[in-house]
Structure formats: C-alpha cells, structure tokens
Amino acid sequence: MMEGTPLAARIRTQVADDVRELGGVGLATLLVGDDPASEIYIGRKHAAAAEAGIRASDVRLAATVSERELLGMVEFLNADEEVDALLVQLPLPVHIDEDRVARAIEPLKDVDGLHPENAGELYLSRPRLVPATAVGVMALLAEYKIELTGARAVVVGRSAIVGKPTAQLLLQANATVTVCHSRTQDLARHTLDADVLVVAVGEAEVVTADMIKAGGTVIDVGVNRTESGLVGDVDPDAAEVAAHLTPVPGGVGPMTIACLLQNAVQCARLRRGAGG
Numbered sequence: 004m005m006e007g008t009p010l011a012a013r014i015r016t017q018v019a020d021d022v023r024e025l026g027g028v029g030l031a032t033l034l035v036g037d038d039p040a041s042e043i044y045i046g047r048k049h050a051a052a053a054e055a056g057i058r059a060s061d062v063r064l065a066a067t068v069s070e071r072e073l074l075g076m077v078e079f080l081n082a083d084e085e086v087d088a089l090l091v092q093l094p095l096p097v098h099i100d101e102d103r104v105a106r107a108i109e110p111l112k113d114v115d116g117l118h119p120e121n122a123g124e125l126y127l128s129r130p131r132l133v134p135a136t137a138v139g140v141m142a143l144l145a146e147y148k149i150e151l152t153g154a155r156a157v158v159v160g161r162s163a164i165v166g167k168p169t170a171q172l173l174l175q176a177n178a179t180v181t182v183c184h185s186r187t188q189d190l191a192r193h194t195l196d197a198d199v200l201v202v203a204v205g206e207a208e209v210v211t212a213d214m215i216k217a218g219g220t221v222i223d224v225g226v227n228r229t230e231s232g233l234v235g236d237v238d239p240d241a242a243e244v245a246a247h248l249t250p251v252p253g254g255v256g257p258m259t260i261a262c263l264l265q266n267a268v269q270c271a272r273l274r275r276g277a278g279g
Contacts, residue, residue, distance in 0.1 A: 004242075005222070005249045007139070010146050011257035015055055018264045022056040028271040029058045030114065031086045035073060035099070036066030041092050048090070051260045057267055060086070070099045074107050081109040088114035088270035090263075093164075111273045114266045117163060125171050131273070135266055137168035139258025140201060140222050141176070147247055149199060149220050151176040157193050159183045159210065159236075160203035165224055169201055190214065202236040212240040220247040224255050 022028045030052050034045050045061065052059040062080070064073060073095075080089050089112040095101050105113075110120040116132040124131045144151065156178035160166035166182065174180045183193050185204075191214040194200055202210050203224035215221060215237075225236030235251030242248050249255055 005143050005147050005220075005247050005254060007143060007249065007254045007256065007258040010142060011139075011261035014142070014258075014261040014265060015051065018057075018261070018268055019055045021268045025268070025271050025275070027056075027058060028087050028267055029060070029085045030088045030090065030267045031060045031062060031080050031083070032090045032092060033062045033064070033073075033076060033080065034092045035064045035068055035095055038094070041094075045092055047260060048263065051264055052267070055264050057264065058085070066096050068096075068099075070103070073099060073104060077104060077107045081107075081112060086112065087274055088112055088267035090114045112270055114263060114270055115164070116168065116266065122163070122168075125168055128175050130172070130175075132266055132269060133172070134164045134168045135262035136165045136203075136224060136255060136259045137172055138262040138265070139255055140169050140224070141172050142262065143222065143249065143255070143258060144199070144220070147220075149247065151178045151199065154178045154198040155181070155196050156199040156201070157181045157183060157197035158201045158203070159187075159190070159194065160201075160205075160224070162203065165203040166201075169203070173199070173201075204236050206236055207234050208238040209236050210241070211238045212244050215241050215244045217244055218246045219244075221245045221249070222255065223249050223251050226251060226256060 032045055049059045080086050089108055105117040108118055110118045113121050113132050116134045121132045156173045158166050158170045161182055161184045170180050170182050181193055194214045195216050199220045201222040205225055207227040221241055223235035223237040227234050233252055
C-alpha cells in the first residue's frame with residue numbers, strides 16, 4: 004500500500020519550516036453557498052493551514068451572490084498584500100462561470116494552479132503552480148521509487164484539476180502517457196497496458212482488478228461515498244494484482260492537502276521574487 008499519510012506529514016512539517024523562514028504566509032479561501040462537502044473541505048484546509056502556521060482567512064458569500072459581486076471580491080483579495088495565496092472553492096453555483104472566476108485570480112496567488120497562465124506554464128514544461136492533487140500523485144510515485152522513464156502511464160480522467168495536469172507531469176517525467184475518459188472505447192485495453200495507472204473519475208470502483216496489469220502501480224484518486232462507506236475509483240481487489248496501490252482513504256487525499264499548503268508557500272515565494 005502506498006500510504007499518503009506519513010509523506011503528507013513530512014511535507015506539512017517542511018511547510019511549517021518554510022512559513023517561519025518567510026516570516027509568514029497568508030491564505031484566503033472563498034466559499035460561495037453552503038454545500039456540505041465544500042464546508043468539510045474548507046474546514047480541513049483551514050485546520051491544516053493553522054497547524055503549519057499559515058494565516059488563513061475564511062471568506063463566505065451567499066449562494067445567490069452575482070458573478071459580478073464574486074469577481075469584485077476576487078479583485079479585492081488580489082489586491083490585499085496580506086494574501087499570498089487565494090483559493091476559490093469549487094464547485095460554484097450554476098449561474099457563475101467557473102472559468103471566468105479562475106481567470107480573474109492573480110496568477111501568482113493561484114494556489115489551485117487553474118489560471119490559464121499557470122496551466123500554460125505546465126504545458127510548456129515550466130511548472131510553476133500546479134493543482135495540488137497532481138503534485139501529490141507525483142510525490143507518492145517518487146516516494147515509492149516508481150520508475151517513470153519509459154514506463155507506460157495511463158490516466159483515466161481528463162479534468163483540469165487532476166487528469167490533465169497529472170498527464171502533463173508524467174509526460175515530463177519521460178513516461179509514455181495515454182489519457183482515457185468517458186468516451187474511450189474498451190477502457191480495459193488501455194489499462195491492462197499500464198505500468199502506472201492513475202484513476203480520477205469520481206465513479207466508485209469503475210476500474211476492476213481484471214483491468215489492471217499484474218505488477219503495475221495504481222494510484223486511486225477517487226473518493227466516493229457509498230452505503231458501505233468511502234470507496235475509491237478502483238476495486239480494492241486490485242491489491243491482489245498490483246504491486247503498488249494507494250488506499251482509500253489515506254492515499255492521495257492527505258497528499259492533496261499537504262501539497263496545497265506547499266503551493267501556498269510557493270505563491271508567497273513567487274510574490275516575493277524568490278520562487279521559480
């Protein structure tokens with residue numbers, strides 16, 4: 004099992020040291036509405052930030068807020084010199100254009116790495132601020148010394164926050180990368196070739212054990228709530244086939260929070276001219 008919790012703890016300890024070295028880091032989160040899952044995620048992020056010594060401000064807006072008002076708040080936080088990193092919690096209400104909001108965030112404060120400027124830097128192999136889950140996946144692969152050069156890597160899922168950035172990072176690590184998605188025909192034909200398989204679709208146990216290459220490495224990004232509890236996107240029986248497998252929970256999840264804090268430190272460094 005590729006346990007994420009011990010590595011995440013080490014990263015958070017390093018973040019705390021970095022925050023002290025920088026003389027403080029400010030993170031602002033912006034939550035629109037009262038979605039219960041988003042409330043939980045924001046709470047976890049604030050608890051982790053406080054533990055690392057990061058100043059975190061919790062900005063809340065009603066679900067009925069207009070897009071113009073939301074963009075005005077983003078502009079205000081962009082201009083606030085006490086805010087090094089800014090996170091707008093997704094999803095947003097349906098009447099708000101998420102892409103427009105992402106584009107409105109100051110690129111050097113874009114802790115989620117979703118601004119087109121940061122996405123472009125990643126595409127050009129100059130990663131600056133990269134979505135935290137993708138960073139966490141790569142950190143786990145490095146921690147367990149998974150060889151990526153020349154490996155066949157398959158990413159199932161093409162979201163802007165996980166699938167696409169993970170595929171880019173794997174490509175930059177010299178893997179041969181295939182991206183699968185909801186329109187892919189015969190998914191198993193691709194997954195069975197994967198030395199490294201990353202599954203991030205948000206569908207419970209969509210990848211079964213008979214779809215996994217014997218001795219491969221499987222990174223299960225999904226967390227799905229079912230009647231039997233939390234399950235991933237990969238059937239747990241995959242442990243009988245794969246050489247390495249991330250557990251759910253306790254695998255990628257803790258890494259996402261730790262790497263988000265790491266990104267906040269990177270935002271502070273970039274704004275002070277010390278990043279790169």
